[in-house]
Amino acid sequence: MEEKKVLNVTASPHVRANVDTQKIMACVIIALLPATVFGIFNFGIRALIIIVASVAAAVLSEYIYCKIVHRKNTTRDLSAVVTGLLLALNLPSSVPIWLPILGSAFAIIIVKELFGGLGQNFMNPALGARCFLLISFAGLMTDYSNYPGFNDKNAFSGATPLASLKAGRTVDTMRMILGNIPGTIGETSMIAIVIGAIFLILMGVISLRIPGTYILTFAIFTIIFGGHGFDMNFLVGELAGGGLMLGAFFMATDYVTSPITPTGQIIYGILLGVMTGIFRFFGSSAEGVSYAIIFSNLFVPLIEKATIPRAFGIRKPKKAKKEAA
Template identity: 55%
Template structure:
């Protein structure tokens, strides 16, 4: 009996992939867009990014200490939330609003629902939606040129910031008005928009890295973008106008949302069929918000609505055990 081995309980095969490694890969994938945002809009963009990241990290830490919960500062999920939130904000936003968004994302959307893995909506997107409803004017103020670094007084006085950048219509606003857009500038990023959504090229580089690392699959992003493109062709009123179609795809937050937010593990379907259904739903809803609705954007609310439907989609597309038929009429 002394020669017997002591075998632990299953599973016996362990994967090197952990929450920490996944979040690290997402951070690496977001770095190109962050760097381009800083290059495009100036030091002010870096300050917004640091504000949201630090706010998310501190909020989660303080909550865990106050609630006497285990503190796990090294899974980097709070950093990812802060980065994605910052990339969804205009560079001119008052810092206190960015901080408020970080607190809302972590405290209200994530921690009060039980922490990582329990939230029903993407925390960063929910925070952006909260800020869009609460401060619509500030959230729609986009700079088109690099903003010089303001002094401390500009950050503190009545939440406003004096900019020397130039504001103007975003590409989606131009398309809504029936104008054409410069697709090359749109792809490279010399256009108005949030800190992260303007760098389409750099978002795609980050997305390619996530696909290469097998962190995400292409089912959700492709079904999302293709279904939106079909919607735009049918209801856009432009026919097969390449400038309009590519402008709608490359403009706004579609690329950022499709690859970095709609693919969130916690708030997206687990089944392959469910992911495709989810992507198609997001494409249709984004089309309704952008093309039929009065607004010019719709990615945020489309994904948030999709998040709420994920449990139902998972339930309807749940595979059955091999050799068994799916139950009918609940029996």
């Protein structure tokens, strides 16, 4: 009897690669290590506790959910580790220990698993959780008092450099680039983030199309609408401050929630830059990266629909000519 062959047919597009999800996520974790290590150095043991709690809660939430719904255990693909780590890097080190645990559970169960798991979520889980925490616990999420520099009266008066820029004060851009500033655990050092981003680019995990377009668009928006013209100190401060670099390289490039078409990625990057500028310069908060990314995530299906190339040999239907009266 002839053995039957089973063909697995899935919906297009079909992306061929020699790497799997686990290897990609492992590369992302390695790329996040410079920012993670610097965050622990910058904020102390408290930052390490937040990171461990967030990652552990994310992995445990996914494991328990898979057990409850009798779904295959997906914790080995490391996506939950990446979600927990990204969420932790977007939190101040002063938050209570239950906050990253709650945030990770929300990211995994509500944003990811309830929509079908990895590949089905409509927004970045870590940023979805961060925005949930920002709305629910605004005071805790904007408390940066755990930063040692607040004890140095010559260094900081109590506000983040980005908030100081919005208030019209000058900032030390070199300290912002190096990372010796208050902020969330993983967003402060521009150098550490860029080192990790270079690793991802060299490994072929991400391209410069989305982050490059995002950063360039935001820079142009800042020059035109930032109120300071071509002021390099202000421009560098806006680029190095807040979560722009971390968001551009590590969250806006999320495979699931970003366009796959080259043209779509450019449009997506422009949308991210414009929305970040609107939130920062016309909103009440000095930040805006998280909201810009999750709102842009919602437009991804529309962007892909408008930019997906037509199949070879298929012509766009022409409108029927009206018959002469």
